[in-house]
Amino acid sequence: MTRERYNPKETEPRWQAAWEEKQLFSTSNDDSRPAYYVLEMFPYPSGRIHMGHVRNYTLGDVLARYKRAKGFSVLHPMGWDAFGMPAENAAMQNKVHPGEWTWANIASMRNQLKPIGLSLDWAREFATCDPSYYKHQQRLFIDFYKAGLVDRKTAKVNWDPVDHTVLANEQVIDGRGWRSGAVVEQRELTQWFLRITRFADQLDNALDSLDRWPEKVRTMQRNWIGRSEGLLVRFAIANAAATPGADGQRDLKVYTTRPDTLFGAAFIGIAADHPLARTLAAQNPALASFIADIRKTGTAQEAIDKAEKRGFDTGLRVAHPFDPDWTLPVYVANFVLLEYGTGAIFGCPAHDQRDLDFARAYDLPVTPVVCPPGVEPATFLIGDEAYDGEGQLINSRFLDGMSASDAYEEVARRLETAQLDGAAVGERKVNFRLRDWGISRQRYWGCPIPMIHCDACGVQPVPVDQLPVTLPEDVSFDKPGNPLDRHPTWSKVDCPNCGAPARRETDTMDTFVDSSWYFARFTDPWNAGAPTTATAVARFMPVDQYIGGVEHAILHLLYSRFFTRAMKETGHVDLEEPFTGLFTQGMVVHETYRDASGAWTEPGDVRIESSGADRRAIHVKTGEPVSIGPIEKMSKSKKNTVDPDDIIAAYGADTARWFMLSDSPPERDVIWTDEGVQGAWRFVQRVWRITQEVASLEAGSGDGPSPVARALRKAAHHAIAAVSDDIEKLRFNRCVAQIYELANAIQSAINNATESGDGSVDVVDALREANAILIQLLAPMMPHLAESCWEALGRKELVATAPWPVHDPAMLVEDEITLPVQVNGKRRADITVARDADRATIEQAALAEDGVKRAIGDAAVKKIIIVLQRIVNVVI
RNA sequence: GCGGUCGUGGCGGAAUGGUAGACGCGCUAGCUUGAGGUGCUAGUCCUGGAAACGGGGUGGAGGUUCGAGUCCUCUCGACCGCACCA
Numbered sequence: 001m002t003r004e005r006y007n008p009k010e011t012e013p014r015w016q017a018a019w020e021e022k023q024l025f026s027t028s029n030d031d032s033r034p035a036y037y038v039l040e041m042f043p044y045p046s047g048r049i050h051m052g053h054v055r056n057y058t059l060g061d062v063l064a065r066y067k068r069a070k071g072f073s074v075l076h077p078m079g080w081d082a083f084g085m086p087a088e089n090a091a092m093q094n095k096v097h098p099g100e101w102t103w104a105n106i107a108s109m110r111n112q113l114k115p116i117g118l119s120l121d122w123a124r125e126f127a128t129c130d131p132s133y134y135k136h137q138q139r140l141f142i143d144f145y146k147a148g149l150v151d152r153k154t155a156k157v158n159w160d161p162v163d164h165t166v167l168a169n170e171q172v173i174d175g176r177g178w179r180s181g182a183v184v185e186q187r188e189l190t191q192w193f194l195r196i197t198r199f200a201d202q203l204d205n206a207l208d209s210l211d212r213w214p215e216k217v218r219t220m221q222r223n224w225i226g227r228s229e230g231l232l233v234r235f236a237i238a239n240a241a242a243t244p245g246a247d248g249q250r251d252l253k254v255y256t257t258r259p260d261t262l263f264g265a266a267f268i269g270i271a272a273d274h275p276l277a278r279t280l281a282a283q284n285p286a287l288a289s290f291i292a293d294i295r296k297t298g299t300a301q302e303a304i305d306k307a308e309k310r311g312f313d314t315g316l317r318v319a320h321p322f323d324p325d326w327t328l329p330v331y332v333a334n335f336v337l338l339e340y341g342t343g344a345i346f347g348c349p350a351h352d353q354r355d356l357d358f359a360r361a362y363d364l365p366v367t368p369v370v371c372p373p374g375v376e377p378a379t380f381l382i383g384d385e386a387y388d389g390e391g392q393l394i395n396s397r398f399l400d401g402m403s404a405s406d407a408y409e410e411v412a413r414r415l416e417t418a419q420l421d422g423a424a425v426g427e428r429k430v431n432f433r434l435r436d437w438g439i440s441r442q443r444y445w446g447c448p449i450p451m452i453h454c455d456a457c458g459v460q461p462v463p464v465d466q467l468p469v470t471l472p473e474d475v476s477f478d479k480p481g482n483p484l485d486r487h488p489t490w491s492k493v494d495c496p497n498c499g500a501p502a503r504r505e506t507d508t509m510d511t512f513v514d515s516s517w518y519f520a521r522f523t524d525p526w527n528a529g530a531p532t533t534a535t536a537v538a539r540f541m542p543v544d545q546y547i548g549g550v551e552h553a554i555l556h557l558l559y560s561r562f563f564t565r566a567m568k569e570t571g572h573v574d575l576e577e578p579f580t581g582l583f584t585q586g587m588v589v590h591e592t593y594r595d596a597s598g599a600w601t602e603p604g605d606v607r608i609e610s611s612g613a614d615r616r617a618i619h620v621k622t623g624e625p626v627s628i629g630p631i632e633k634m635s636k637s638k639k640n641t642v643d644p645d646d647i648i649a650a651y652g653a654d655t656a657r658w659f660m661l662s663d664s665p666p667e668r669d670v671i672w673t674d675e676g677v678q679g680a681w682r683f684v685q686r687v688w689r690i691t692q693e694v695a696s697l698e699a700g701s702g703d704g705p706s707p708v709a710r711a712l713r714k715a716a717h718h719a720i721a722a723v724s725d726d727i728e729k730l731r732f733n734r735c736v737a738q739i740y741e742l743a744n745a746i747q748s749a750i751n752n753a754t755e756s757g758d759g760s761v762d763v764v765d766a767l768r769e770a771n772a773i774l775i776q777l778l779a780p781m782m783p784h785l786a787e788s789c790w791e792a793l794g795r796k797e798l799v800a801t802a803p804w805p806v807h808d809p810a811m812l813v814e815d816e817i818t819l820p821v822q823v824n825g826k827r828r829a830d831i832t833v834a835r836d837a838d839r840a841t842i843e844q845a846a847l848a849e850d851g852v853k854r855a856i857g858d859a860a861v862k863k864i865i866i867v868l869q870r871i872v873n874v875v876i
Numbered sequence: 877g878c879g880g881u882c883g884u885g886g887c888g889g890a891a892u893g894g895u896a897g898a899c900g901c902g903c904u905a906g907c908u909u910g911a912g913g914u915g916c917u918a919g920u921c922c923u924g925g926a927a928a929c930g931g932g933g934u935g936g937a938g939g940u941u942c943g944a945g946u947c948c949u950c951u952c953g954a955c956c957g958c959a960c961c962a
Contacts, residue, residue: 007913039930216957217921219880223958230962232893256962269962309960340961353877354960433961553957573947615886615902629962662900678913683900737890737899744899751916819893821895825943827895851929867940869892875942 002483006688008652012784015798016117024800025119029524029536031351036072036541039579039660040065041548041556042079044088045105046129049112051588051634051660052549054644058657058781059585059666059732060680061118064578065780065807066727068119068802075540077522078113078120078783080106082129083511087445090688091477098445099473102129110646115785117653119800124525126512127443132522135468136449137513142461143570144194145451150429150458151193154850155438159187164481165442166191186295191440192507192812194447196562200225202433203575212581217553224554230257231412232427235268235318239328243316245283249276250421252318252330255341255431259405259415261395264348266359268318268334270341277332280314287312287332309358309719310334312725313791321415333358369396369405393581412803437509438560442482443477446508453725454502456493469504482506487690515556516563519543519572532572543579545730551582558825579746583730586669588660590640592629593617599819600639601626608674631671640673654782655680661781662736683740683786683842687778690743691789693750694771698777706748709766716770717811723777724804732781739778768793776805821846822873823855831872837865846872 017027043053057078062075080531087098094101106127113120126133143151158167162180166189177184196203203223207218221533232256240246245385252268270277272291280286289478290312311331328346334356336345348764349359350368359366369375370391377394399407415426440449448469449460454727462469472490475483483504484490493585493649495502517531529577557579564578593601606626617626634641647656664670719742726735746767753763772793779786779799790799814835819827831853833842843864846852853872866872 077909214881216880220957223879226961228961254962258962333959335962337961345962352962354962359961431961550956665889668889673888673901675887679901680913681913687913733889734899747916818895822895822943825894830895854929863942865894867894871943873894873942 004783006685006788008654008684008784009649010822011497011788012115012117012652012654015784015787016114017121018787018798019800020799021658022801024798025245026121026123027073029533029539031073031561033071033073033200035540036064036067037075037523037543038067038545039075039077039522039543040554041519041546042515043109043718044081044083044084045102047105047111048510049109049640049644051111052646053113054116054656055588055660055666055670056547056742057113057116057118057319059662059718059730060115060545061310061657062727062732062780063545063730063833064119065783065800066724066804068800069776069780069802072802075121075522076118076120077124077335077525078118078122078520079125079522080109080127080129081515081518082106082127083508084516085443085445088398088443088477090219091445091768096269097475099129099471100491113650115653116156116644116657119783126521126525128447130509130530131468131470133518133829134514137447137463137509137517138467138469139447139464140517140531140567140570140572141509141513142450142464142467142568143572145461147566147570148564149195149198149569151195151436152190153193154188154190155193156186157186157189157191157438159189161185161514162480166440171643174662174689189440190508191438192505193436193438194453194562194566196437196559197434199562199565200227200434201430202565203434203558204432206561209580210577210580213242213579214582214584217582217584219556219558219675220284222555224434224558227444228257229416229424230255230341231259231430232429233259233262233321233346233415234420234423234712235321235328236324238317238319240316243280243314243758245280246276246316249279249316252276252344253342254344254346255429256346257352258348259411259426260393260399260404261348261351261369262321262346262411263399264350264367265320265328265625266349266355266364266366267311267347268328268330268363269336269345269358269551270357271336271338271395272332272334274332274343275316275334276316276330276344280316280332284314287314291332293626295382307359309354311358311362313362317788321418327855329364331358337394340433350382351386353386353390355382356382359799366658367395369393392509394454416787436512437562439513440507441510442485443508444471444477446511447497448484448815449505449509450506451505452493452495452502453505454497454500456500457495457497460495460497461503466496466706472482479486484508512555512559513563516559517547517567519560520564520567520580530572532567534574537573537575541573541575542577542694545581545583546579546868547583547585547755549587552815574623583666585666586664587633588629588672589669590634590642590672592638593626593631594638595619595622595827596624600637601675602639633669649679651681652684652784655684655786658683658736662734663733666730683743684782686747687743687774687782687785687789687790690746690750691771691792693776694746694767695792697750697753697767700747704762706760706762707816709760709762712745712763712766712770714750714811714814715742716773719777720773720805720807721812726808727780735777735781739774742770742774746774773805774801776802817869819846819869820871821852822871823852824876825873826855828855830850835869839868842866842868842872846874848870850861 038060040056053608064074068074082102087102090101091098117499117601160167160177160182162182167177187839204227207222234251236251237249240249272294281291285640297361311333314330314332316330317327318330347355349356349366367380368382371380371394372387372389372391382733391403393407412428413425416424418425450469452460453464472487491504491506493502493504495623520537524533525539527533560578565576567573593606595601604618607620609616610731617628619626632638661675663676719738722738723735749767775789776784786799815834816832818830818832819829821831829847829849833845856876861874863875
């Protein structure tokens with residue numbers, strides 16, 4: 001029989017309008033049902049949605065729709081991470097105001113997003129560049145400031161002398177500004193910092209509790225925080241008077257995680273920027289020129305990799321803490337970092353590779369003090385490799401014979417009690433790699449830092465009732481630098497304290513600040529008086545499932561975790577961890593194509609021909625062969641992008657969503673292929689056809705129970721259980737497989753019924769039930785098709801409002817089960833027995849099988865292992 | 877160098893320690909349909925055999941176990957992250 005094909009172009013907008021009209025996805029803050037918060041990382045409004053967005057939002061949407069059907073009040077919002085540099089670059093290139101550009105992009109991206117059919121609560125939409133949002137961010141900043149969580153200090157920054165702005169480390173490529181190409185300078189600037197280090201220990205410890213986060217992300221954060229336990233040791237300076245520039249210097253503080261190796265010390269290294277190095281250099285031209293020289297070696301990673309260990313003997317000597325007569329030379333060394341620890345180290349060449357390289361270059365003694373297990377101490381020598389493992393202490397006086405960890409404790413204990421100038425020589429110290437978060441940016445298109453500089457009163461926060469500090473509209477981008485800085489009037493303001501003329505802060509905030517609390521704002525974006533509403537936060541936070549790309553594994557997620565703690569401390573939320581569940585999805589990738597001249601060729605211009613195992617690509621216009629290149633992340637430069645608009649126009653949103661979900665596990669990359677999309681398209685049509693056939697079936701003769709019907713019901717209820725479980729675990733590719741299996745089962749039952757004429761009442765009933773279940777199970781993934789099918793089944797309400805089907809456990813229980821029978825672990829036969837058959841019955845049945853008899857042959861049966869309802873293994 | 881993830885058909889991928897390869901793509905054959913992205917049926921890990929029925933098989937080598945893709949040890953390879961952090 002002929003049926004009309006399913007036409008998404010007609011149905012998809014219709015169902016979207018129906019959902020909209022009934023406001024199905026707007027979430028009330030007063031709802032007695034349990035809440036569930038699904039959030040995908042909000043997009044930067046670049047102007048176009050790409051396939052990565054479609055994948056990200058589809059994953060979240062499946063979960064949102066499923067949880068809604070399970071009876072939760074689901075919060076699933078969308079907004080825009082709308083501040084940032086691209087808007088300013090566009091302003092410079094096209095003479096369009098960053099705000100205008102951004103809002104136009106938001107409008108067009110919203111229009112692209114809507115046809116995907118996502119169940120989003122658009123009533124909560126906001127953009128971070130809107131003063132109604134950043135007003136509250138300024139309030140948070142001031143509250144943090146008052147709580148001592150904000151710091152203003154000088155810091156070394158990457159300065160682009162052409163663009164007149166600070167660059168983030170990742171914006172410096174081979175020592176040059178990524179945009180201007182100018183050689184980046186290191187400058188000391190006074191900057192605003194958020195004191196993330198105050199929470200370093202908490203941020204590290206709490207990672208253990210985030211058991212619904214990928215292990216990988218937790219490890220990355222742990223490394224980034226870089227907690228280490230060690231000892232601060234003060235070395236007395238032995239010859240201050242004899243060293244020009246060292247007058248008054250009494251001690252030098254060093255941080256070490258290996259106090260056990262103290263007797264292997266050969267030298268002290270200090271950073272080029274260490275205060276002591278500076279004072280010494282002021283009296284020592286040779287040292288000054290050495291420092292200037294090593295500063296020149298680039299900051300680029302490659303340069304650091306290749307840099308040789310270099311040092312300069314300052315002439316200064318310090319005394320060993322356990323032996324005042326033993327002095328160590330103090331070097332300025334290029335591999336010692338000022339930013340970590342105290343900016344000074346003691347070098348133990350035998351047990352640290354860097355120190356060893358240095359010692360070899362400057363001919364310093366290499367004394368092994370930790371002997372590896374099983375090695376004779378007398379013969380233990382260090383060659384080109386330092387030994388950093390455990391072992392027994394040697395050449396270490398009172399430590400000799402101890403294990404390294406006991407020696408660590410012994411040294412720490414002794415130095416904690418030893419005195420130098422009235423203070424302890426040693427102090428246990430937990431150190432972190434994590435630095436405070438510098439948020440000052442010399443840019444226009446960001447959230448203004450709400451501070452005022454007064455000559456008399458110093459730095460003053462803007463009074464809260466004067467917020468927001470809005471960005472001026474009349475700015476120009478024809479010159480490099482920060483337009484706020486050169487605006488004639490904007491920065492002029494009266495000091496809130498004394499009323500004298502003062503100056504606004506013209507730096508704006510790093511855009512990572514904007515995204516560090518937006519998830520909390522979504523719980524009540526209507527609150528004009530405060531950033532958050534306690535009841536709304538309590539209702540929805542933390543986010544139950546957060547979904548986004550792994551590229552934000554460190555910065556965004558760590559900043560958000562910090563912000564949540566800071567907001568707790570300032571009374572804006574009552575929780576510490578913002579995201580209990582985190583999922584990092586893979587990228588959308590595609591084959592690349594190049595024509596004969598080597599030019600990248602778009603997938604739309606390529607036709608793939610295959611015969612057998614051969615795949616060849618041909619240019620559709622020229623007919624010339626095209627070479628198929630590696631599969632890579634979709635990018636404009638390689639022209640291997642597929643435009644969501646085109647796909648939706650050709651196949652509809654459901655096909656695109658289904659394919660995204662079906663082909664790969666969500667955490668892995670998915671390869672976009674035209675064949676795959678067509679397969680998804682065929683399945684859409686197939687579901688539609690099946691539904692129409694089932695809907696038109698008329699119950700024939702026969703009213704007894706049918707085994708066909710029973711098998712179908714089992715398949716359907718099994719699918720309910722499996723799909724539900726897989727959605728909970730975000731294993732959508734397995735859901736898809738389950739749904740295919742159910743569709744196949746329905747298909748064969750239909751064929752069976754129509755061919756044999758066995759359309760008994762029971763079979764038709766079972767078909768209708770299974771078909772309804774099929775539609776409901778795929779509804780979270782292909783919501784439009786599901787509505788159309790639901791309607792075809794004669795249902796009056798929307799499937800989007802239908803409760804999730806519940807499986808009947810009785811349907812999953814088999815009366816008879818088929819057990820594989822192995823002989824010595826190899827399967828030789830199957831037996832079918834009653835579900836509750838006892839061991840003796842099973843054993844008898846197993847040994848009666850021909851295949852089993854043949855495999856046993858003349859051998860004696862040693863043992864028979866029977867795992868009930870699983871397997872039988874005969875051991876011979 | 878350090879840390880993490882992962883190696884399964886032609887491809888994407890399934891397998892609470894219990895029948896390896898579900899499901900899809902592709903391919904093969906037959907039927908159907910036929911002007912515009914068809915549909916249905918059967919087959920598709922390798923290998924011997926007409927078949928029945930065998931042999932082998934989850935990067936490699938060992939081990940634990942009645943039984944290993946799964947657990948353990950070593951090893952090879954790929955990808956990702958960090959990288960002079962004392």
